[in-house]
Amino acid sequence: MSGPSPRTHLYLLGAVLVIGFIGFLAVKEIAIPASWNYEDWYREDSLKDIASLAVVYGGNESCQTCHADEHEEIIEFKHQTLSCESCHGPLIDHAQDGKKIAAAKVDDSTTWQCMNCHEKLVNRPPDFPQFSVARIEEHKEVAKGVLCLACHNPHDPAP
Ligand code: HEC
Ligand code: HEC
Ligand code: HEC
Ligand code: HEC
Numbered sequence: 001m002s003g004p005s006p007r008t009h010l011y012l013l014g015a016v017l018v019i020g021f022i023g024f025l026a027v028k029e030i031a032i033p034a035s036w037n038y039e040d041w042y043r044e045d046s047l048k049d050i051a052s053l054a055v056v057y058g059g060n061e062s063c064q065t066c067h068a069d070e071h072e073e074i075i076e077f078k079h080q081t082l083s084c085e086s087c088h089g090p091l092i093d094h095a096q097d098g099k100k101i102a103a104a105k106v107d108d109s110t111t112w113q114c115m116n117c118h119e120k121l122v123n124r125p126p127d128f129p130q131f132s133v134a135r136i137e138e139h140k141e142v143a144k145g146v147l148c149l150a151c152h153n154p155h156d157p158a159p
Contacts (some may be wrong), residue, residue, distance in 0.1 A: 066098065073156060074156075087113055132141065
């Protein structure tokens with residue numbers, strides 16, 4: 001009586017593993033970008049891609065030339081460490097020859113631009129000023145739709 005060899009299932013298993021491995025190598029070959037750097041484990045062309053992006057942020061020093069008053073105001077108060085553009089959006093090219101050529105963002109219609117940093121979160125340092133239930137006495141008005149800017153100046157935020 002001759003039936004399948006008792007080892008047939010082992011040969012089959014081996015074949016599945018070998019085909020799987022070859023398949024893996026083929027997919028890997030296709031999926032890995034051409035400029036992959038195996039030593040430092042990154043795509044080298046990504047540096048060129050990033051360098052070719054347009055610069056959109058001017059930095060606080062660039063604002064200073066035309067907005068000296070706002071600059072002097074903000075550095076005296078608690079928002080002194082902030083970038084102007086974290087609230088006003090990227091602004092490298094909003095002015096040319098002393099004239100405004102594109103509008104800067106001055107969003108005074110939502111609480112989001114403040115809550116982005118001041119929303120009470122457990123992972124924020126406890127001494128960071130947060131809009132919290134503990135301070136609800138001062139903030140009852142917010143529930144009625146009164147905006148942060150009604151009581152706080154964004155450049156000199158102490159109420
Ligand atoms: C070359 C000069 C110049 C530079 C540099 C400049 N601005 Fe302005 N900015 C202006 C002028 C001009 C206006 C219009 C003022 C007006 O209408 O009274 C303006 C207006 C604004 C306004 C008011 C909103 C608006 O659209 O009118 C904001 C906010 C502002 N700039 C933020 C910034 C920030 C932040 C920077 C730095 C990233 C910056 N500006 C750099 C010239 C400049
Ligand atoms: C915390 C967010 C925040 C930061 C940081 C900030 N601003 Fe503002 N800024 C505002 C808001 C909000 C207004 C609108 C105020 C209003 O409507 O009463 C404003 C208004 C302005 C205006 C227009 C004033 C006017 O009378 O129309 C200028 C110019 C300006 N900011 C420049 C700057 C510059 C320059 C810096 C950095 C030195 C800066 N801001 C940093 C939120 C910010
Ligand atoms: C990009 C982050 C950021 C944004 C956006 C921001 N703040 Fe602040 N705020 C700070 C930092 C940082 C401090 C200083 C914290 C400290 O002193 O430890 C601060 C401090 C404050 C304080 C405490 C002032 C004091 O004298 O103790 C108030 C109030 C405040 N911000 C209100 C606002 C309001 C209102 C807005 C929206 C217009 C706003 N903040 C937007 C980061 C932010
Ligand atoms: C009706 C006026 C009013 C409005 C609207 C308001 N605040 Fe306040 N806020 C205050 C007062 C008053 C204080 C307390 C000042 C104190 O005790 O030093 C305060 C304190 C704060 C503080 C500091 C808390 C601390 O622990 O030191 C932060 C942050 C703050 N407000 C953020 C906000 C944000 C964000 C908004 C908008 C969502 C907002 N506030 C809207 C009046 C207001």
